[in-house]
Amino acid sequence: MAIAILLNLLKAVKFYRGAEYLTNQIRPYLKQLKDFEIKKLILTCRENDQIYDAGGFASTFLPLLIQVFPTHIDQETKKFFQEKITQYS
Numbered sequence: 304m305a306i307a308i309l310l311n312l313l314k315a316v317k318f319y320r321g322a323e324y325l326t327n328q329i330r331p332y333l334k335q336l337k338d339f340e341i342k343k344l345i346l347t348c349r350e351n352d353q354i355y356d357a358g359g360f361a362s363t364f365l366p367l368l369i370q371v372f373p374t375h376i377d378q379e380t381k382k383f384f385q386e387k388i389t390q391y392s
Contacts (some may be wrong), residue, residue, distance in 0.1 A: 304317065304331050306335075306336065306340055307340070307369050308331070308334075309325055309328055310329070310340060310343050310344060310347065311327050312325055313326070313344075313347050313351070313354070314323040314331065314347045314349050314350075314351060315354055316351065316354070317353060318353060319352070319354070319355075319356035319357045319358075320357070322351070322353050322354040322356070322357040322360065322365075323357035323358050323359075323360065326354070326357060326360055326364050329365070330364070331346070333367070333368075338375070341372055341375045342375065343362070343373060344368070345375060345376055345380060348364075348368065348384075349380055349384070350382060351361050355387050355390075355391050356391070360375065360391070361369065361387050361391030361392050362388065362391070362392040365384045365387060365388050366388060368386060369385075369387070384386065
C-alpha cells in the first residue's frame with residue numbers, strides 16, 4: 304500500500320526536490336516490488352522530466368533500475384535512460 308502511494312506521488316511530482324525525496328523513499332523497496340509496480344516505476348521515471356533533475360538520480364537511481372530490473376526495461380527505454388545518465392551526470 305505504501306509503495307503504491309509513493310509511486311503515485313512520484314508520477315505527479317512537479318519539482319525535482321520532491322522527486323529526490325520520493326526516489327530515496329522508494330529505493331529500499333526496489334527488490335520487493337511486484338511486476339506491475341516495477342512497470343509503473345519505470346514508466347514514471349521515463350515520463351516525468353522533473354525526476355532527472357533530482358540530486359543524484361541520473362547517476363545513481365537510473366543505473367540501479369537498469370541493474371535491478373534488466374528484464375523489465377526494453378531496449379528503447381534502456382537507451383533513453385542511458386542518454387539521461389550521460390546528460391545529467
